[in-house]
Amino acid sequence: MNKDILYSKKTVYEQLGKETTEAAFAYAEGYKSFLDAAKTEREAVKVSIEMLAAKGFKEYTLGDKVAVGDKLYYNNRGKNLFVFTIGSESIANGIRIVASHVDAPRIDLKQCPLYEDAGMAYFKTHYYGGVRKYQWVATPLALHGVVITKDGKTIDVCIGEDDSDPVFYISDLLPHLSADQNKLPLADGIKGEQLNVILGNIPEEDEKSVKNAVMTLIYDKYGVVEEDFFSSELCVVPAAKARDVGFDRSLIGSYGHDDRVCAYPSLTALLESEDSTHTLMCILADKEEIGSDGASGMQCDLMLDIIDAIAASFGVSPALVRANSKCLSADVCPGYDPNFAEVFEKRNSAFVGCGAVFTKYTGARGKSSTNDANPEFIAWLRAAMAENGVIWQAGELGKVDVGGGGTVAKFIAKHNIETIDLGVAIIAMHAPYELVAKVDVYETHKAIKAFYNFD
Numbered sequence: 001m002n003k004d005i006l007y008s009k010k011t012v013y014e015q016l017g018k019e020t021t022e023a024a025f026a027y028a029e030g031y032k033s034f035l036d037a038a039k040t041e042r043e044a045v046k047v048s049i050e051m052l053a054a055k056g057f058k059e060y061t062l063g064d065k066v067a068v069g070d071k072l073y074y075n076n077r078g079k080n081l082f083v084f085t086i087g088s089e090s091i092a093n094g095i096r097i098v099a100s101h102v103d104a105p106r107i108d109l110k111q112c113p114l115y116e117d118a119g120m121a122y123f124k125t126h127y128y129g130g131v132r133k134y135q136w137v138a139t140p141l142a143l144h145g146v147v148i149t150k151d152g153k154t155i156d157v158c159i160g161e162d163d164s165d166p167v168f169y170i171s172d173l174l175p176h177l178s179a180d181q182n183k184l185p186l187a188d189g190i191k192g193e194q195l196n197v198i199l200g201n202i203p204e205e206d207e208k209s210v211k212n213a214v215m216t217l218i219y220d221k222y223g224v225v226e227e228d229f230f231s232s233e234l235c236v237v238p239a240a241k242a243r244d245v246g247f248d249r250s251l252i253g254s255y256g257h258d259d260r261v262c263a264y265p266s267l268t269a270l271l272e273s274e275d276s277t278h279t280l281m282c283i284l285a286d287k288e289e290i291g292s293d294g295a296s297g298m299q300c301d302l303m304l305d306i307i308d309a310i311a312a313s314f315g316v317s318p319a320l321v322r323a324n325s326k327c328l329s330a331d332v333c334p335g336y337d338p339n340f341a342e343v344f345e346k347r348n349s350a351f352v353g354c355g356a357v358f359t360k361y362t363g364a365r366g367k368s369s370t371n372d373a374n375p376e377f378i379a380w381l382r383a384a385m386a387e388n389g390v391i392w393q394a395g396e397l398g399k400v401d402v403g404g405g406g407t408v409a410k411f412i413a414k415h416n417i418e419t420i421d422l423g424v425a426i427i428a429m430h431a432p433y434e435l436v437a438k439v440d441v442y443e444t445h446k447a448i449k450a451f452y453n454f455d
Ligand code: MN
Pocket: 101, 258, 259, 288, 331, 332
């Protein structure tokens, strides 16, 4: 028979060879630096603005008119970024939008966090996002975030990243005494209220309080008093840095791949698309991991306000702009893992090393709560990928009825914007140390660039 009519998935290595692998390795160096510098959404926004400013992008203020050739960004509260370039074609043709998120599962401090018990000072915490609690104990942790004092001063905190810094720690039970804990279901082995972060052990000389001693150290270093914790946003993240994984260095292990592994490619693709005639937008969203709620999440109407302002600058209906816009909801997809084959359906799973992943639908049960991308749009994307030599594959969240989840896709599609999920196949999603392949990151960068420029 004519074998050309059959589809079979192949790896990027088989299809593109050594040259592309080398290009992917070079690209991965920049990505690893981004990972280490941007462990929180605030840090990701800050680093991204530095990259944009170096390329001549200017800050946009709501109400400002935009013009063809403008390269702008809107900084939403330091936690969410809208980057856009105004193309020469009519804005009535819509905007090419790529939306990823820069928040990641982590452990936040509670509002009144500092306490002492049995000679040790601790922070009380509340986990953020889909965390498997047992993975966060007995491992080095760093503290990141901001404290805003009553007089409006912002104090940046980052402890545990420099090799000379101390790190923080959450305890686990020793195997010798864990007979009862071992019998618990995995989800109950470590409970939310056990994620208490160890801060110190040396008491004050006079009152013998470890808590007070630690508070004094914090005050001396940052000028922060205990009440300032109420207006702080401090979180605990893994202290580990991004590293090559494997004898062949083909993979990258890191905290926060979900979703920097799409945020970084969407930003670099936009920076490399200056010649595009289309109006382009790159959104780095916050709060995706907790449902995209809040004023920095994709359920906020800010995206509409910005599209309205762009449309108004050219006297075009914003509804028309949205109707003709296209969006890649750029987020990770579970990569097939033979260690846990029972949750995957092999024929429709994304495989690590097989290129960028298009996911038509996510959701749960009978496709509940998902954007289900239209085949007309997918066909257009296939043409864009083919013209630009992008290696891609289809993916899904997992076996039918095994679980479920979602992305920002449905929050963008609801504004009458054609949307599909695109991203990188990832192993151990939401773990403190996640795994991706360098060639997949690079193919995703190529895929987004193709989307931004395809005519
Ligand atoms: Mn994600």
